[in-house]
Amino acid sequence: MTSHNGAAFRWPDGVRAAASFTFDVDAESCVLVHDPAASGRMSLMGHQSYGPRVGVPRLLRLLERQEVRATFFVPGFTAECYPDIVRAIIDGGHEIGHHGYLHERMQGIDAVTEAGYLDRGLDALERVCGERPEGYRAPWWEMNWHTPRLLAERGFGYDSSLLDDDMPYRMAVVGPGSASMIEIPVDWALDDWEQYAFYPGWTGSGVIESPEKALEMWLLEARARHAEGGCFVLTNHPFLSGRPAKAHALERLIEQVKHLDGMWVAPLREIAAHAERVCGPARVHERLRAEASPAPESR
Numbered sequence: 118m119t120s121h122n123g124a125a126f127r128w129p130d131g132v133r134a135a136a137s138f139t140f141d142v143d144a145e146s147c148v149l150v151h152d153p154a155a156s157g158r159m160s161l162m163g164h165q166s167y168g169p170r171v172g173v174p175r176l177l178r179l180l181e182r183q184e185v186r187a188t189f190f191v192p193g194f195t196a197e198c199y200p201d202i203v204r205a206i207i208d209g210g211h212e213i214g215h216h217g218y219l220h221e222r223m224q225g226i227d228a229v230t231e232a233g234y235l236d237r238g239l240d241a242l243e244r245v246c247g248e249r250p251e252g253y254r255a256p257w258w259e260m261n262w263h264t265p266r267l268l269a270e271r272g273f274g275y276d277s278s279l280l281d282d283d284m285p286y287r288m289a290v291v292g293p294g295s296a297s298m299i300e301i302p303v304d305w306a307l308d309d310w311e312q313y314a315f316y317p318g319w320t321g322s323g324v325i326e327s328p329e330k331a332l333e334m335w336l337l338e339a340r341a342r343h344a345e346g347g348c349f350v351l352t353n354h355p356f357l358s359g360r361p362a363k364a365h366a367l368e369r370l371i372e373q374v375k376h377l378d379g380m381w382v383a384p385l386r387e388i389a390a391h392a393e394r395v396c397g398p399a400r401v402h403e404r405l406r407a408e409a410s411p412a413p414e415s416r
C-alpha cells in the first residue's frame with residue numbers, strides 16, 4: 118500500500134508497482150495541423166510517416182518478443198491514413214486510445230470547438246477499429262478546464278495528459294459531487310520527443326541524444342517509481358523510437374522493467390480499470406485566478 122496525498126492506493130495482490138508503455142502515433146498530423154501546406158514537403162512527410170510504416174511494425178515485433186501489451190494513442194487522421202496499421206496494433210492485443218483528430222492545438226479553444234475535435238476523432242477511430250476507445254490523451258498533453266467534462270460526456274473512462282501527480286487518481290469532471298474519471302499522469306522526462314526529435318525548421322534543437330542516455334534516465338525513473346510502489350508511464354513516438362538503435366534501447370528497458378520484482382506491466386486501460394475500483398474520493402481541480410499587479414503610478 119502506498120500512502121498518497123492522505124489516500125491509500127493499493128495495487129492488485131502480488132503487485133508492487135505498475136508500468137505502462139505508451140506510443141503516440143502522431144505521424145503527419147502534428148505537422149499538418151500547424152501548416153497544411155507542409156504536405157508539399159516530401160521529406161518531412163516521410164520523416165513522419167516512418168512512424169506508422171516502419172516504426173510501428175518494428176515496435177509490434179518488439180512487444181511480441183517481450184510479451185508486453187501496450188497502449189497506442191492514435192489521432193483520427195492517422196487511423197484514416199493507415200487503417201491496416203491500426204488493425205495490426207489491435208491484432209497484437211494492444212489498446213487504441215484517442216489523441217485528437219489532427220493532433221489539434223488545444224490552448225485557448227472553447228468547449229464547442231474542442232467537442233468537435235473529440236467527436237471527429239471518435240468517429241474515425243470507431244470506423245477503423247470497430248469500437249470506441251476508453252482512454253484519451255490530449256495532443257501535446259494540453260488539457261483545458263472544460264476537457265474532463267467533455268470526456269465524461271463521451272463515456273471515456275480515463276485520461277492520461279495531466280502532470281500533477283505520479284500515481285493514478287480519481288478526478289471530478291466538473292466540481293464536488295460531479296461524475297468522475299481516472300487520471301493516469303505523464304511526465305516530460307518520460308517522453309522521447311525531448312530526447313530524440315529534430316527536424317530542421319519544424320522541431321528540436323539539433324541535438325539528438327544517445328539511446329543509452331535515454332535508457333539510463335528512464336530506467337532510473339522506473340526503479341524509483343518501483344521502489345515507491347508507484348506508476349511508470351513512458352510515452353514514445355514511433356517516428357522517433359521506432360528507429361533501430363532507439364527501439365533496441367527501448368527493448369532493453371522493457372526487459373529490465375518487467376523483471377523488477379512485483380512489477381505489473383499493462384496497457385493503461387487495465388491500470389485505469391484497477392484504479393476505478395480502488396481510488397478514493399475524486400480530486401477537485403480548482404482554477405487559480407491571479408489579478409495583475411497594479412501598474413506603477415506614473416510620476
Ligand SMILES: [Zn+2]
Pocket residue numbers: 141142143147216220256257
Ligand atoms: Zn501526440
